[in-house]
Amino acid sequence: MVQFHYSTTKREQDIQAFLKIIGISDLNKELIEISLMHPSYLHELTIDKEKKKLQEKEYRRLAHLGDAIIGAVVTDYLYEQYSDLAEGELTQLKQQLVNKVKLSKFAYQIKLHQYCLLGKSLKRSILNRQGKLFSEMFEAVFGAIYLGLKRDFSLSKSWLIENLLASTLDKVIDLDETDDEYEDYDYVLTTREYLDPIKLKDFPDYRWAPDNDDD
Template sequence: MATLAKPTDLEQRLGVTFKDPQLLQNALVHSSYVNENPHAAPESNERLEFLGDAVLGLVVADELYAAYPDDDEGRLTELRAHLVRRDTLAQAAGRMRLGEELLLGHGEDEGGGRSRPTNLSHVYEAVVGAVFLDQGLEPARKFVLDSLEDELAEVRDRGSPLDPKSRLQELCQARFQSTPLYQLVETEGPDHSRSFTVEAIVNGQQLGTGSGPSKQQAEKRAAREALRELESQ
């Protein structure tokens, strides 16, 4: 496998010195590179990405739980979703110039893969996983909090980001020049204990389903699910 031209420069940008530099190397291998170079790189960064996603979720949830003792589960979930969404992680990866270091297949590289938000968010999560394996939870926690310092500060300064319905509407207007629709598909239970189920329709497709004790709660949960689907694309 090709090696990093200047691994110490990258480690300096990350603020982490690896005991096992191969873990950092592995975190930078996109699946397209493996497809074109199976003998040079037998495994992509997808396993590290899986691990990093879990570590990231834990670190952010723990930070929000401590920072916002008066917020309920719904509000904390919205804050966490904002901080771990694709575009947020891609911004953090961009600041560390991780795209420059990605090992990509020729087609992916020529097609703009180094700046693709999905690739950047995935390599960020893979690096989190690599830090965790190399040094443990506390250094991984420090890396996450340091690298997301700007986004955490924005949440502290401005309070909660837009609610899921507002965020979904902004995203739909930007991508599709349309607004999402919410369709009530089921109502269950007696009058004093109703449960509503709503689907979020985006660009003619059902992308989210949510249930709750009110139509508003069900719509927010459907919007949150639709956001996760859109932001993963």
């Protein structure tokens, strides 16, 4: 793993504050730093290209791991709690709980948007991919949490369920609803909600444009 050392006291304080928010103080701080640094910011750093490549790779690996473990946690939880549901019903319920809309909301709940590092182009643009961006960063953070908890699936599951999923379950458990609304929709975060934490005050209060994502 590439080692990056951040000398600024402010960043160290931010990491500590973020750990306090998620309620786990003894995680690997290097992994948390990597998960909170979007590649767009990384590419603006004046470091060796190979180091940038390696850290972006580690970020992507954390997001991949987090995505898989989140899926496993939700699948395990639903299997345990809803023994009367058939496979199709379990799948539909999982889709309602794990999608980029929900993960973006989870990211916002733990104030990831305040503590992540984004490139200037992302900070100064009204983007239609914010939902996708923050859902991916949440996956990376959860990957770091999972590794920081020594790959303890039970502890990771407890953290996700108790801190985020428990309050969501009551709102989405409706097996008669389809999941079509989530397929092409990004979580709508107002410009002001996003720009205030990153100290950009002079933008009008637009809304993100979720329907223009070509991806």
